[in-house]
Amino acid sequence: xxxxxxxxxxxxxxxxxxxxxxxxxxxxxxxxxxxxxxxxxxxxxxxxxxxxxxxxxxxxxxxxxxxxxxxxxxxxxxxxxxxxxxxxxxxxxxxxxxxxxxxxxxxxxxxxxxxxxxxxxxxxxxxxxxxxxxxxxxxxxxxxxxxxxxxxxxxxxxxxxxxxxxxxxxxxxxxxxxxxxxxxxxxxxxxxxxxxxxxxxxxxxxxxxxxxxxxxxxxxxxxxxxxxxxxxxxxxxxxxxxxxxxxxxxxxxxxxxxxxxxxxxxxxxxxxxxxxxxxxxxxxxxxxxxxxxxxxxxxxxxxxxxxxxxxxxxxxxxxxxxxxxxxxxxxxxxxxx
Amino acid sequence: xxxxxxxxxxxxxxxxxxxxxxxxxxxxxxxxxxxxxxxxxxxxxxxxxxxxxxxxxxxxxxxxxxxxxxxxxxxxxxxxxxxxxxxxxxxxxxxxxxxxxxxxxxxxxxxxxxxxxxxxxxxxxxxxxxxxxxxxxxxxxxxxxxxxxxxxxxxxxxxxxxxxxxxxxxxxxxxxxxxxxxxxxxxxxxxxxxxxxxxxxxxxxxxxxxxxxxxxxxxxxxxxxxxxxxxxxxxxxxxxxxxxxxxxxxxxxxxxxx
Numbered sequence: 354x355x356x357x358x359x360x361x362x363x364x365x366x367x368x369x370x371x372x373x374x375x376x377x378x379x380x381x382x383x384x385x386x387x388x389x390x391x392x393x394x395x396x397x398x399x400x401x402x403x404x405x406x407x408x409x410x411x412x413x414x415x416x417x418x419x420x421x422x423x424x425x426x427x428x429x430x431x432x433x434x435x436x437x438x439x440x441x442x443x444x445x446x447x448x449x450x451x452x453x454x455x456x457x458x459x460x461x462x463x464x465x466x467x468x469x470x471x472x473x474x475x476x477x478x479x480x481x482x483x484x485x486x487x488x489x490x491x492x493x494x495x496x497x498x499x500x501x502x503x504x505x506x507x508x509x510x511x512x513x514x515x516x517x518x519x520x521x522x523x524x525x526x527x528x529x530x531x532x533x534x535x536x537x538x539x540x541x542x543x544x545x546x547x548x549x550x551x552x553x554x555x556x557x558x559x560x561x562x563x564x565x566x567x568x569x570x571x572x573x574x575x576x577x578x579x580x581x582x583x584x585x586x587x588x589x590x591x592x593x594x595x596x597x598x599x600x601x602x603x604x605x606x607x608x609x610x611x612x613x614x615x616x617x618x619x620x621x622x623x624x625x626x627x628x629x630x631x632x633x634x635x636x637x638x639x640x641x642x643x644x645x646x647x648x649x650x651x652x653x654x655x656x657x658x659x660x661x662x663x664x665x666x667x668x669x670x671x672x673x674x675x676x677x678x679x680x681x682x683x684x685x686x687x688x689x690x
Numbered sequence: 691x692x693x694x695x696x697x698x699x700x701x702x703x704x705x706x707x708x709x710x711x712x713x714x715x716x717x718x719x720x721x722x723x724x725x726x727x728x729x730x731x732x733x734x735x736x737x738x739x740x741x742x743x744x745x746x747x748x749x750x751x752x753x754x755x756x757x758x759x760x761x762x763x764x765x766x767x768x769x770x771x772x773x774x775x776x777x778x779x780x781x782x783x784x785x786x787x788x789x790x791x792x793x794x795x796x797x798x799x800x801x802x803x804x805x806x807x808x809x810x811x812x813x814x815x816x817x818x819x820x821x822x823x824x825x826x827x828x829x830x831x832x833x834x835x836x837x838x839x840x841x842x843x844x845x846x847x848x849x850x851x852x853x854x855x856x857x858x859x860x861x862x863x864x865x866x867x868x869x870x871x872x873x874x875x876x877x878x879x880x881x882x883x884x885x886x887x888x889x890x891x892x893x894x895x896x897x898x899x900x901x902x903x904x905x906x907x908x909x910x911x912x913x914x915x916x917x918x919x920x921x922x923x924x925x926x927x928x929x930x931x932x933x934x935x936x937x938x939x940x941x942x943x944x945x946x947x948x
Contacts (some may be wrong), residue, residue, distance in 0.1 A: 438847055454855030
């Protein structure tokens, strides 16, 4: 990994009087696959549009490959963007869609032809040259949009929710496809997503955003295992998050004694981390569903609903049954307030 | 029984729509000297005579020129207007739409009178220029409306994609927007052309000595002469409109845009 390739410095983005992103700082290394992750309205798409040059920042700067591009027009930045809707040109066939940008550069016809064909081969669309976008499936359109950006040899390739319009099977296929293309071309990729599973599976590093700010930045493993805030923990599947008061946890419903004294302000457990069938606490089962290797329970306790996964080997509890559980120290994730 | 009633209603509607057209064609094909139906014998001599009437030739050329250039001007003004109304959150966009539509909402008589009283007379504009302005204004609503509707389905991110591939905003418009609204533009052109060509009330006020559009000339001709040539000319014009719509339908599927 080389040094910083894309640098956002105090980047402030506004829509009218609304500040969408206040003073964002982010460095992206060359050849890295970065996910901007967050719920809708967190500023991830806005940030991506600013990098592309489709949105002028209110203040701050954007450097790409050592050059200040803050005031550079979008068509001069050398950045590719794969739109969520693909934004293919319906009046052109697949070949001409991919060749569009090369033709604008007035390259020799032979080079246009070879680069376009190579681009289409990279995404597995050889033989589809004559098709109109409307005659292609969603997955093919997606790959066509990817090829159209890739043939321009962009410094940075941005992808807006690249997998959201695909069905589950295609999503998996496209995920491996994107990783392969990224390895082959070595292009720096930034993709925007609201789906943490997608970000975890695909990215080298994840930028978790909330309300225009970076909530946490790290590798998928770091974010998954060591979320630092309640927001990050919730996003990463810690469904039981409670405030700590002395040696017990509490929320609006009530409190439960832990039997140990944590030194963090908040504790969080995944449903997997809650022990079911034994423990000092009692609750009533309000929901139970079979999930293959385990059963997913919702237990109504002094803390309100607690989500817990129980091994399939344990006897099944029915709705209305009383169930004992424990919030063990070993599986608790300490969070800062 | 129900089936029979359906066909009956359909038949009556078709007769109501097509009947006058048939009557005009036949009246023009009369062998007799007067405009009458049923025709007194059949002949094509009145169809032939149309082409020998000097004033019809002059007014046909004027009407044609007004329809073509008035519609092109309306499109040159209307396409950017439609684009702006679609793409940007303009203050007062609704008001602009209403104003643009005004020439088809306000009765032609009023438009004609207003143009004559407040433009032609005080500003000393020639009749031809006044006619050109009036026809452009009358066609503009069609241009904006029809082009707007074909632009409506065109997503803005397509232009952004073009820009990121190296286009300037203008290139994005000519290379991506324009090819995709081609059908709408052609539909607007045909609607505008027909509207302009058949326009009577506005032109009535703006015709001057020696400067008449074809419909006005036909009215004037009928006041003096009542022979079947007027029916023959009407039939020929109707065929011209039919031919234009037919060709457009064949080329672009015109009916999708109207």
